[in-house]
Amino acid sequence: MQRAIEGKGIPTVSLTVALDVTEQCKPPRALFVPFMMGHHFGVPFHRELQRRIIRAALDCLIEARHSGEIQTIPVTWAQARQEGNRIERDATTALKSKK
Amino acid sequence: MAHSNDTANEGRQLRPGLWATINERYPGSMITKDDFVPLARLQKPLSETRLSFVSSAGVQPVGTLPFDVAHPVGDYSFRRVPSTATPAGLEIHQIKYPTHGALKDLNVIFPIERLQELAAEGVIGSLTPSFFSFIGYNMDPERFERTLAADIADAVAADGADAVLLSPA
């Protein structure tokens, strides 16, 4: 599908957590994220990480030199989850202290 | 819980061998290409670009006909999601991927609020009126390309997209 859109002259970039699948179907540009399925943009309430992933994907869209390029982002699933848990805890604490 | 250190896992796929697994269970269903599509270039800065978003995570506006997860060959329809929608107006019926993150914060799979923010801030020029949603369960790759892929590509172009971000489930 991504290839069909690119074929119409519209640049595209996709996210993937499955490098092996992406390498088989050869989309024009892809950003690999080392996350779980269902969590391509990170973890709940981690607004900053979600934005970072979108921006990394858009950078890839602008800067990719060759069709089929797969870029990645320097973050791990463990980091994302730790930060996400902390954000959720802080939000819960803030809510409790308001009561 | 994994005990390996962070740098060893950096850049590593969490579930290796996914292509092989799916191809084993549903032989002939995985799309394999031998060539690369020539890149279309973005002709303007991002701050002037109209961006669209296409997702195969099955996110759909509340009240629309649920995607069909019972059909043995899959569902080749798509739904338009207004790019002004809020997560409260959207739902996910299908459960073939881990949805626990999405159920707490839809943005982890369908970052509609993040895209709206980036457009409002001027990082992205604008968003297309619609985003596009389908489910990634399609056992007939020929039908998929002929119908669903072509339909969404046409719809995205008709909505005036300068660039498209895509994400699977």
Place this chain on the structure above:
Amino acid sequence: MSLQYLKEAVRDGDTEKLIRYVRLHLGDGNEAAGRKEIDKAWIEALKLLLDVPPTDREFINDTLKEKDAATLAHLFFDLHFYFVKHSGAWIHDGTL
């Protein structure tokens, strides 16, 4: 196999006894034949959907949402016989 027998099997969680009954019913007294009849119904249904013909999905969704479980279970048995007949060769067509 009496109704009493089946109700006891439900109470005891004896699923083997329950599925044996289904197979015997669908196979007209022959369990192995019954197994094949179950598969046949599914095969017929699969064959009908391979070319992705247009179907009335709203009807299906409304039915699943609105009808009670017992009606749907009854429909399930009726659908089994419908597809088995559709295959052109069956043992038990649902009539007594």
